Amino acid sequence: MKEFLFTERDFKEIAALVYNACGIVLGEHKREMVYSRIARRIRERKLTDFSTYLAYLNSHKDQEFDAFINALTTNLTSFFRESHHFDYLKKQLVPALLVQNKNSRRVRIWSAGCSTGEEPYSLAMALHELFPSNWDVKILATDLDSNVLKKAHTGVYSAANVNGLDDALLKRWFLKSKDGESYKVKPKLQQLISFKRLNLLQNWPMKGPFDLILCRNVVIYFDKDTKDLLFKRYAKILAPHGHLFLGHSETMGKEHTEFKNLGKTMYQKAADARTV
Structure with missing residues (x-):
């Protein structure tokens, strides 16, 4: 009972x-x-x-x-989750952005549904190695859950949370506690990220454009009408040729002509996308 x-x-x-x-x-x-x-x-x-x-x-x-x-709200995440997205980021997306954005030297990325922060911190670690130091690279990390955002902003993780991270990354980007039970993200990495609370279904205060949006393992909880609306809004706020990454169990229907399917839950804004 x-x-x-x-x-x-x-x-x-x-x-x-x-x-x-x-x-x-x-x-x-x-x-x-x-x-x-x-x-x-x-x-x-x-x-x-x-x-x-x-x-x-x-x-x-x-x-x-x-x-x-x-x-x-369900919060399940880890550092460098869905590694194929980070492989594409390194081998395809960043080289393209270095050419496309060479005049502005500006890159904007949105982690939509960032949970406890592992995703945006993974992005920050990867991007720091891939862009020259004179580029303006920033990550917006949002979530509906104020509790997980608090943890993300603090940037303190247990030894179990960081298990599997490369030792070189741990030494470069984390401060280990005296008892070895926790690791805190260094301020230099945190400076690349802005954590904000946001309900994806309400008004978005940011204007974009974003070069990449990650909305991974979020839309799986929405019905089709809500997903369709969200995909249209993402297309509108993405830069020309911008990218959208979804979670491993999420897909976008072929009716969404605003995007081109690149495979492995990666999508690129179509050159002729209509986002009105």
Whole structure:
């Protein structure tokens, strides 16, 4: 028997709140995940069941809604995840940008759904080695979850988190704690990244254009209409010939003529893309 009463009506109300707030679809297969994560909030607030919690949530949105959304967002990431994207970055994309952007010497990259920061820090480590020091290279890293953004901004990771990173990268870009249990990103690397909270379905304050957008393992949680809208918005804010990288289990339909499919979940803005 479960600790808290959790009815079908409770589940549907939670799913509707999450979908309306950020476009994430919570299907029936997510029911147990929803129970376990919201149960923590019920204990935290010392409430008695899901119905009481939802009543509290609706009457205390300023105090509780961010924690509610944070509890239901999935955050799974690692350094240099999906290595084929970084191979393409090194061998194809950066050499092209060195030519295309030679006059401005400016490069802008957006990590959309950056979670705890491993993705943008991986990008920063890679890009620092690939562009001359007189180039203006910046990474915008955004996420809906304020808790993971706090961790990302702090840049402190356990020894297990950095396991698998090359020793040379560890020595160059991280400060090891005295007890050897944690590693902190050096300020020089952090300076390349701006961490901001952003709901992808709301207005975007940045204007772009971006040379590369990474939205990996994010759109898998959206329904088709939301994905289609997001892809169109990405095309609009990308520079001509800009790139979009998706996650390993995500695809874009052929109807999206704004993009050319490069394979391995990599897409390039089409030369004749219509983004109005």
